[in-house]
Amino acid sequence: xxxxxxxxxxxxxxxxxxxxxxxxxxxxxxxxxxxxxxxxxxxxxxxxxxxxxxxxxxxxxxxxxxxxxxxxxxxxxxxxxxxxxxxxxxxxxxxxxxxxxxxxxxxxxxxxxxxxxxxxxxxxxxxxxxxxxxxxxxxxxxxxxxxxxxxxxxxxxxxxxxxxxxxxxxxxxxxxxxxxxxxxxxxxxxxxxxxxxxxxxxxxxxxxxxxxxxxxxxxxxxxxxxxxxxxxxxxxxxxxxxxxxxxxxxxxxxxxxxxxxxxxxxxxxxxxxxxxxxxxxxxxxxxxxxxxxxxxxxxxxxxxxxxxxxxxxxxxxxxxxxxxxxxxxxxxxxxxxxxxxxxxxxxxxxxxxxxxxxxxxxxxxxxxxxxxxxxxxxxxxxxxxxxxxxxxxxxxxxxxxxxxxxxxxxxxxxxxxxxxxxxxxxxxxxxxxxxxxxxxxxxxxxxxxxxxxxxxxxxxxxxxxxxxxxxxxxxxxxxxxxxxxxxxxxxxxx
Ligand SMILES: [Ca+2]
Numbered sequence: 001x002x003x004x005x006x007x008x009x010x011x012x013x014x015x016x017x018x019x020x021x022x023x024x025x026x027x028x029x030x031x032x033x034x035x036x037x038x039x040x041x042x043x044x045x046x047x048x049x050x051x052x053x054x055x056x057x058x059x060x061x062x063x064x065x066x067x068x069x070x071x072x073x074x075x076x077x078x079x080x081x082x083x084x085x086x087x088x089x090x091x092x093x094x095x096x097x098x099x100x101x102x103x104x105x106x107x108x109x110x111x112x113x114x115x116x117x118x119x120x121x122x123x124x125x126x127x128x129x130x131x132x133x134x135x136x137x138x139x140x141x142x143x144x145x146x147x148x149x150x151x152x153x154x155x156x157x158x159x160x161x162x163x164x165x166x167x168x169x170x171x172x173x174x175x176x177x178x179x180x181x182x183x184x185x186x187x188x189x190x191x192x193x194x195x196x197x198x199x200x201x202x203x204x205x206x207x208x209x210x211x212x213x214x215x216x217x218x219x220x221x222x223x224x225x226x227x228x229x230x231x232x233x234x235x236x237x238x239x240x241x242x243x244x245x246x247x248x249x250x251x252x253x254x255x256x257x258x259x260x261x262x263x264x265x266x267x268x269x270x271x272x273x274x275x276x277x278x279x280x281x282x283x284x285x286x287x288x289x290x291x292x293x294x295x296x297x298x299x300x301x302x303x304x305x306x307x308x309x310x311x312x313x314x315x316x317x318x319x320x321x322x323x324x325x326x327x328x329x330x331x332x333x334x335x336x337x338x339x340x341x342x343x344x345x346x347x348x349x350x351x352x353x354x355x356x357x358x359x360x361x362x363x364x365x366x367x368x369x370x371x372x373x374x375x376x377x378x379x380x381x382x383x384x385x386x387x388x389x390x391x392x393x394x395x396x397x398x399x400x401x402x403x404x405x406x407x408x409x410x411x412x413x414x415x416x417x418x419x420x421x422x423x424x425x426x427x428x429x430x431x432x433x434x435x436x437x438x439x440x441x442x443x444x445x446x447x448x449x450x451x452x453x454x455x456x457x458x459x460x461x462x463x464x465x466x467x468x469x470x471x472x473x474x475x476x477x478x479x480x481x482x483x484x485x486x487x488x489x490x491x492x493x494x
Contacts, residue, residue: 032369043311062290070340071349093361093378107135116144130202206281249321251410
């Protein structure tokens with residue numbers, strides 16, 4: 001009924017909600033949805049209560065609910081595991097090499113087009129509430145959003161100052177609580193009720209330094225930690241890995257260093273307390289995700305709205321001696337992705353095809369029945385047909401790209417290709433070996449098979465496919481930028 005009302009209003013306003021043009025990846029959906037995208041920061045793919053491999057004591061009832069009552073996209077990846085580039089990829093449907101945002105230091109180029117601009121042009125109401133983080137300094141409203149509540153750079157976990165449509169105000173409380181309250185305020189009071197809407201709600205959590213809401217601090221203290229097998233500094237863990245992997249242990253993104261103070265920190269900060277903080281932060285955003293789901297249900301919007309939950313990247317929690325992301329290992333490039341749309345997506349749907357952040361833009365447009373605008377050339381595809389159980393042609397590999405940062409020099413430039421079973425990673429500009437992993441038999445990526453003779457043909461084939469694809473896309477130009485910001489290049493001696 002709500003959808004019918006939307007159609008009626010659309011016609012009354014001369015909009016085009018019924019003029020559905022079939023999109024490239026499949027048939028248009030039977031009904032148009034509002035979309036709420038809830039985006040977290042550095043939440044790795046398997047730290048959800050229902051997920052195999054999660055700490056058994058981690059509670060995420062809202063994510064569990066979305067998985068059982070909606071769809072779990074079980075193999076979801078980012079094209080770059082770094083805040084600004086991946087956020088730009090979500091909002092443009094393009095790889096980093098195309099949209100040009102390759103680090104966290106610089107703001108977006110002026111000619112970049114974000115998909116909410118297309119939604120606006122089609123008549124939808126749009127809002128961004130939360131983290132933007134393209135460029136460190138600018139919190140001013142950006143194109144594509146009717147309503148804007150954000151902050152510069154990484155923001156603050158407590159009592160944040162938010163830029164609300166150009167006016168800065170200080171708020172009290174935990175960041176995710178405040179942002180959710182502001183998002184619900186827009187949904188409830190400020191948005192035009194006669195138009196479909198897109199809400200982009202982006203939490204700071206669980207990004208380092210892993211601060212939960214005060215009410216959850218200490219919630220998991222003392223619980224048994226399932227340390228990953230690859231965490232120990234042993235010959236077995238490192239004898240086949242590239243040298244830079246072992247070296248990163250001693251950088252700011254390694255567990256034998258972790259934090260770089262002015263004169264170094266010794267002893268090393270406590271891994272366990274960080275682990276608990278990370279999990280408590282995830283619990284804090286799960287609670288706020290629950291507030292969003294509850295609002296949608298209580299307001300009778302469930303049959304006209306799609307809620308997507310995802311992260312902007314993964315995170316190592318000790319694997320290979322790392323914390324942080326950036327690398328092409330599974331904990332870094334895989335993300336949680338859940339979609340809940342009652343009446344549109346069957347409860348308990350599980351998608352095993354490899355989906356990427358660049359697929360979000362076309363998926364949201366299709367879910368809202370907005371035709372793909374002329375001239376738009378997304379790198380991604382809509383996975384809405386997959387969510388609805390349709391059998392459509394789909395990619396059989398995903399690509400990954402990361403460019404070395406002057407500010408964090410321990411992780412090299414890399415290009416990677418991942419298929420269902422294998423992953424090849426090419427490292428650029430370092431005197432080192434590449435990586436090749438059999439994910440089926442070695443999901444922890446403990447054994448680098450790059451020098452095993454029987455795999456050389458497979459490796460050659462993957463390398464050719466990867467380079468040919470990147471070349472076709474214009475993705476073989478590593479950028480060199482003027483160094484800016486702080487350089488966290490201190491190396492703790494092993
Ligand atoms: Ca991030």
